[in-house]
Amino acid sequence: MIQSTRLKFEQTNEYVQKALQEAQLSEEVLVSTDIEASLNRLNNGIFKIAVVAPFSAGKSTFINSLLGFDLLSTSILVETAAITTVKYAESPRAEINYNDGSQEIVENIADLFEFKKEIKRYTAVNRNGDDFKVEDAISHVDIYWPIDLCKNGVEIVDTPGLFAQYEKHSGITSNILKSVNAVIFIMDPTTVGEVNFMKVIREYVENAKRTTMDNSDKHIFFVVNKIDQYPETEVEKAYTELRKVLEGVVTAPKIFKVSSYFGFMTKMYEDGHITINDLRRDENIKFVDDEGFPVSGRAINDADVPTIQRISNIQSVYDSLGIYFEEKNGYLISEVFQKLNRAIELEMDTLTKRLQLEEKRYKDQSGELKEKAEKLNTYFKKEISTLKMKIEEIIEYNLNDLSSRKSIMSKLRQLFHSDAADTVEDVRKEFNAEWRKSKRNITKNNADDVLEKYFNIIDLKIENIKQQYHQMSFNIISKTLVSTVHQCEELIQELEENFKRHFENEFDIEQSSISFFNFDELIEELSQEIEKLFKGNSSSEIYEDIDGNLVKMKSNNTRFERKKGVVNFFKSWFGKEERITIFELDDFVADISKEVDYALDTLQEELHDALRSAHKHISTNLDNDIIDMLNSQLIKGRLEQFGQWQTKQLTLLFNETKVSKESFKELKTLSINKCEKLEELLNHNRSAFENINHLEMEVL
Known part of the structure; x- marks a missing residue:
């Protein structure tokens, strides 16, 4: 549906540009309606979707399922450390933007595996001990790839994980929320319900709400992920818990139960990147068919792919994003058409007035x-x-x-x-x-x-x-x-x-x-x-790190005493007494x-x-x-x-x-003809507006 709206934008721009060329409006009318500014907003608007999740909630797999391509690393050993934005371009490349203002470009890597391996060095913390501190050196990374979803200004923003072991990551994620148009929170069913987790989620949601000047929550979406890995009862419990936590915070929470992996694999299959045998060999692809029979391995056939995709429920997330996108940006189409029509009406009024004035001047004999x-x-x-x-x-x-x-x-x-x-x-x-x-x-x-x-x-x-x-x-x-x-x-x-x-x-x-x-x-x-x-106003770090003093405080509040008892008393004569550690917790x-x-x-x-x-x-x-x-x-x-x-x-x-009689007649004919053409154009504009607004297309 996002692509559908973008197509409407393209057709609107194409139609209006053609109509303006045909109408030949005066400069004063064009400037007064400021239609060029509206066309610029229509053509150059960016729609950023940020994806936020704790580590291992399946964030990268979810993004890959949206993209329909295995672009971001899904390794259990890595954690996103730098803001990574996926954008559209015909030729794949990555732009590495450092905190000192310098930039490095990675391109001309034909093999996807090598490209991902190279990009991972700049976007992730490797839990196997890579010494390169991404968050200290890199501001953000932009990946350009020929992906249909990202055409026409749609950008997917991969953020550092919540509850990361690297304290800068939370600040990075919090700041990026201020500059995006939509936020998707991804959750594992097992984490929903944990007191601290839900407390942090509430604060992040409040943070996301504050990014809109009207404190709206329409741009916030929630995904309970990995439904293919957990019993239905556990997924439903997580869904219910999340709704309860969001009461009073989000008006009508948009929560989706999703299998990002199922969605990703079926999209890869549909686009020809993998075969049916790849799905059969995948031990993670298991499901129950419409008749209640478990299906996996060799039993999977082409006809099962729509079922696997339906189970993934990715399409529902995509459709909901599309509805919000159209609600948020659809006014641009009507704004452009309204300005076009008003400009044409003003031009017709100008022509009519000019003709009347010329007629007055033609007939005037006194110079009055x-x-x-x-x-x-x-x-x-x-x-x-x-x-x-x-x-x-x-x-x-x-x-x-x-x-x-x-x-x-x-x-x-x-x-x-x-x-x-x-x-x-x-x-x-x-x-x-x-x-x-x-x-x-x-x-x-x-x-x-x-x-x-x-x-x-x-x-x-x-x-x-x-x-x-x-x-x-x-x-x-x-x-x-x-x-x-x-x-x-x-x-x-x-x-x-x-x-x-x-x-x-x-x-x-x-x-x-x-x-x-x-x-x-x-x-x-x-x-x-x-x-x-x-x-997009960024904030500075706001608290002192107390961790460094904990060891000293533990030591100051730990004392040793001789263990009581007669036996230990005699042991003390030989220097072998037992001592016990007493930790003063209150102190x-x-x-x-x-x-x-x-x-x-x-x-x-x-x-x-x-x-x-x-x-x-x-x-x-x-x-x-x-x-x-x-x-x-x-x-x-x-x-x-x-x-x-x-x-x-x-x-x-x-x-x-004064104009001659013949010139006046010619001017009159031209003015009337142009007004008639402009009137026809007005009528055509109305039908074009209706046709564009009712445009539908297939999207995933």
């Missing part, structure tokens, strides 16, 4: 028409100039004026100085409460594990706080911008109405009701642009708690500093990018083009030379 046109043009230019200044004042006052409590800048300052401080205090209390729960489970031998889990949760919570701050800032900016545009809309509509009234009074030509402006489009475009400013926990408290103090300061940096970053963007963008879109992109469009009509009347 020219005088009226010059007078009206002077009036109009003055009104446009006055309105531009008013709009600039409104924008400055509503966005940047600190003397106004209603301005965006004042509200952002209030958000930081009041709400941010309260948030930091509240989150410290939450961290303390979380530690009180965690420390109850500490023993001499598991302290490092308890600390790792605790700070993993804290790390995610802090990321959520940062994203929440961004969301609140975005909402402040977005609401005020909408209000600002509506204020300007009233003034511009008043100008349009005044000009139409003056035009009708002076020239006795009825004006069209078509407006040069579409403010709903403007608000949508501004919202899209502003949201980009809030996406040990108290020492750790002091370290944690110190770390939380540091965290609290760093969180406040992070929010201050975010406030500064947002304020700078407001002062520069957002105000410039609003002025550009509203004044230069709309108002000035409107002025040029109207002036162009009036200047027709300035020319002293």
Whole structure:
């Protein structure tokens, strides 16, 4: 279905480009509707799908099943360490991007096995002891491969695993969630239900929700994987547990029970990469047919492949992604067609008005028409100039004026100085409460594990706080911008109405009701642009590592005493007494708690500093990018083009030379013919829009 939507995009672009060429619209009309920007969004949009999972949950196999190709390593010995993104290209290659800004390209490797082996060096931690530290050296890896799914801007992002033994991996994964369009969480049935696992999953889900400015969860998907390896009762139990955990976090969780391996193998078979005998020899391919008989080995035949694929349930995940993709991006098609139709209607209005003006000029004997046109043009230019200044004042006052409590800048300052401080205090209390729960489970031998889990949760919570701050800032900016545009809309509509009234009074030509402006489009475009400013902000590491002090704390809280008893007493005479080790657990926990408290103090300061940096970053963007963008879109992109469009009509009347009777007739015929063609094109546009929207195609 993703491919179906992309095909609709391609056909829309092809049709609209052809229609624009046929319509031959004036520059003022094209610029005012900004149809090129909409076509650019339609053609160059990227749809990133991130796949997140604990180690060994079958993440790479799942991605390979989506891709329909054995591209990513599925070895039990390796763990993804660098963000790896699969993109489309005709010629296979990989781009290795290092943290120092340098890049290395791997290409011209004909053998897939050798290519995968080479790529694994840059994307994975090898549990057999490879000394190359991927996460320290490499920023991200982009793999380009001729895979149909990734055509037209679809990208699959393989993230480092959750609960990895390498602490940087969680931060890498948390950060990438901010820049993707959809997130798929992969889980093994045996891990669902574990208290700490589900606690972390909830935090990651909250983190993923915060990546959308409306806090939506429609882009989040869940997969209970490996259903071919577990009894149905265990899979159902995991499914039920997951739904329970997600209650109150996700509105209507999209959970799929999947066999990534079955999906991958059947796709490989369908595409001719393996044969039916490969499926027969595979000991992992076992299933129960529709009649309840177990099938494996030689009993598998070609007719069983659809059954194996149906059991895999990969198609359901793919379809659900496609539905979300169309919901998220389908508006682009209607937006382009709406702009095309409005541009054609404006062009028809321009042609009609020009013909009427030419007719007036042709019949005018007194020269009075020219005088009226010059007078009206002077009036109009003055009104446009006055309105531009008013709009600039409104924008400055509503966005940047600190003397106004209603301005965006004042509200952002209030958000930081009041709400941010309260948030930091509240989150410290939450961290303390979380530690009180965690420390109850500490023993001499598991302290490092308890600390790792605790700070993993804290790390995610802090990321959520940062994203929440961004969301609140975005909402402040977005609401005020909408209000600002509506204020300007009233003034511009008043100008349009005044000009139409003056035009009708002076020239006795009825004006069209078509407006040069579409403010709903403007608000949508501004919202899209502003949201980009809030996406993809990375965070720094946020907690102190206490592990290094654990050995010392264990030693400080361990003492040795002589074993009680008469026999041991006599042994002591000969220096052979038995001694017992006493570990002061309470003191040990108290020492750790002091370290944690110190770390939380540091965290609290760093969180406040992070929010201050975010406030500064947002304020700078407001002062520069957002105000410039609003002025550009509203004044230069709309108002000035409107002025040029109207002036162009009036200047027709300035020319002293009258058209001849024959020339006027020719102009009239051409104008009428073009309007008729444009009317036909409008009707054709409507049917083309319907046809494209109802387009269906086979996808996997």
